[in-house]
Amino acid sequence: MKWSKSSIPDGIGLLVFSLFLVMNGRNISLKNWNDGVSPRAFPYFLAGCIFLLGTFLILSGVIKGKKEVSGSAAEQPGSFRDKRYCLFGKPSVIPPPLFMVFMVVAYQLFWKPIGFLIITPLFLWTALYALGTSPKRAVTIAVGVTAAVYTVFTYGFKVTLPSGLLHMIL
16 A cells, blocks of 8 residues: 555544544443443544554654655646546545545434434445445445444443434334
């Protein structure tokens, strides 16, 4: 994998995101937690892993940046509009990381009103399919990951996930 100076902003973004996870992890209620692993353990563990990855990206970008010799003007990429991206198997002007940021924000906004068991597979399927996974494989992964996360959080961590629209139906 080729690393470049663009790894530095990506690493900084990951550091900020890990801080966001820690801050939101502190909001997880411990009211019904009696034993076992704390419901806050997973966000903290995830934040630690993301923090390490962000640090690695920053350091690798700094080291590569020092080693790189500036190339000719012909080798430099064009403007932002000249770049071509691909989402849902079609050309797009939206970079995939920006698309994923929009997806995560939408997921957070609709998580409680729609419910975990509805929004999570939709989010995962859309993200996977947009980034190039086949539709059938994306459905399989989305349903499997949703079932696994629901089982771990509901029965392992004893965390009540939002039921959203399902509580009206059931």
